[in-house]
């Protein structure tokens with residue numbers, strides 16, 4: 001705006017229209033109330049980010065210090081993973097609250113976030129924490145991880161999901177054995193086994209023959225802030241009587257049989273397989289999938305071993321990816337085990353045996369424990 | 383989306399590091415830098431115009447995935463504009479400024495305004511260490527009852543903020559500060575604002591609810607009447623309108639594809655289109671006359687010659703001359719359209735922000 005224009009707009013009061021308007025707007029807005037308090041200030045803008053940075057730096061520090069002096073970790077926590085039952089605050093929630101302290105003393109922000117816990121019954125645990133803290137510190141998705149995972153406080157809370165139930169029978173065998181009954185029996189036994197292993201906090205998606213929607217199962221697991229999700233199913237092969245044992249984690253699949261299976265297990269959710277193409281591509285690099293894969297491998301190994309004992313002809317088709325809806329909503333290691341095949345007559349028989357159900361449950365439990373101890377094993381070798 | 387932004391930032395910083403010294407100096411200077419932005423918060427479209435040269439607009443729809451699966455499928459916790467519309471079956475969609483008013487108390491409405499503002503500001507990529515001074519143009523109707531709510535919604539994302547009424551920002555941007563009448567034809571409202579060298583008072587402004595959405599309704603009804611077995615909704619009517627709107631005479635037919643009794647048929651909907659578009663004109667004529675009559679007599683002729691149409695509705699073909707004709711009975715009127723209806727409001731708000739003396743910003 002040139003002075004010439006100003007003059008052109010000027011009125012008798014000696015103030016040009018433009019300045020008058022600008023002043024008018026200013027006054028009107030000032031009259032609207034003083035919002036300065038609620039307006040974001042420069043310092044506040046970067047706070048959350050800073051806190052995140054410090055937490056990751058802190059995690060790194062803990063990892064490094066922990067490598068040099070394992071005692072450090074013991075002093076600050078020293079709990080067994082299994083013994084801790086309190087839910088851990090999420091990294092996200094902690095970040096803004098501790099921003100100030102974090103800036104002053106980075107490592108404190110991290111250690112204070114670790115709840116005080118009973119002393120360690122096992123000696124290996126601190127090593128587990130160290131190994132995983134180091135692994136995790138470099139990951140991009142750090143801020144999306146629960147703090148419990150970032151510092152690997154271990155697996156405390158597991159959701160055990162008995163497939164199907166109520167009006168949803170699942171696969172049905174030649175003799176009328178229903179998948180929903182078998183999965184429930186195994187799930188209940190798995191709960192007991194895991195408790196025996198020291199994981200006290202087991203959440204069941206169902207404990208009786210009730211109908212539970214897939215999304216309810218996931219919602220439950222999310223709300224519980226579980227560290228792990230295990231879904232139990234029994235396969236059924238339409239064109240074969242083979243007894244296949246397989247464990248799945250979420251991911252894309254090109255295998256026709258796997259896709260058919262996923263479609264079968266996803267029944268009741270309103271999503272088709274095509275909906276998952278994009279998600280799968282996007283989640284491809286996320287750590288959850290890698291962790292889920294590790295968990296699936298651990299479980300599959302033990303599951304197949306026990307399957308062979310029950311049926312020498314059982315086939316190990318290994319760990320696979322499949323777009324199961326029930327595995328989708330969680331950011332913690334999640335797997336779906338098809339523990340056996342209802343379409344195999346031999347399998348249908350042993351699936352009805354309490355004892356054999358117990359063996360299958362034990363196999364899954366030992367897979368879980370092995371997954372959990374992997375970090376320690378790895379670290380000892382280094 | 384968030385991830386993309388971050389990787390973009392990361393790339394930027396990598397490039398910057400190639401000239402470390404310059405970068406440092408630039409950063410020192412940036413420290414106290416202020417970014418001015420103008421935001422046009424509309425019923426159907428919201429736009430931002432930023433002092434760093436970036437301009438963006440979105441449809442003012444905000445959608446939240448209905449459940450966790452939808453969220454995974456869509457890949458983001460909140461969607462905007464067309465993307466929200468396209469995925470509306472998986473979303474809880476909110477058009478927060480329906481009828482030009484932020485609906486306080488209505489679930490999601492305030493949250494949606496916040497999301498729109500945050501999204502728009504992200505779109506112009508403000509420097510992380512600069513402070514943001516924003517002028518937000520809101521539907522004229524919001525001025526009295528809802529300015530506070532909007533101010534509240536915006537305050538989290540900017541350092542300093544002023545809220546002004548929408549047709550006024552268009553007027554300011556087009557340098558129509560004196561002896562003019564600006565008509566902003568939006569989706570939910572048509573807003574009138576007489577400018578006479580100062581900030582408009584209540585008497586200088588008027589809002590009608592016959593605007594774009596009203597045309598859509600009229601068109602929909604007209605088409606359903608003419609083609610009873612026709613599958614149509616307001617969204618489709620709007621698409622037809624935006625492609626073929628006109629008033630007055632038109633030499634060509636208006637042919638669209640309609641699904642009648644399950645069959646796709648091509649139909650000429652020229653008459654229905656014309657009637658629907660012209661339906662907003664009579665109340666406009668009345669309001670123009672009413673507002674002009676209130677202007678001091680010696681300036682009335684000037685205002686009659688300085689009527690300017692803005693907003694998406696000003697894109698209706700033939701509207702300015704048609705309106706001029708209809709006003710002809712009442713005198714010598716001259717009506718024209720602003721040059722950039724899409725960004726007229728946002729650009730004007732930006733200009734306001736930049737012209738605003740620093741001392742005003744500081745003492746807010």
Ligand SMILES: Nc1ncnc2c1ncn2[C@@H]1O[C@H](COP(=O)(O)OP(=O)(O)O)[C@@H](O)[C@H]1O
Nearest residue numbers: 424425426427568569594624627693694695697
């Ligand atoms: N070519 C067009 N012809 C007629 N109406 C249009 C055209 N393009 C957009 N519109 C309408 O303009 C309205 C949106 O205008 P806009 O100024 O963005 O509104 P708001 O400020 O209320 O968000 C909508 O009703 C839209 O359908």
Ligand SMILES: [Zn+2]
Nearest residue numbers: 163170233234
């Ligand atoms: Zn099943």
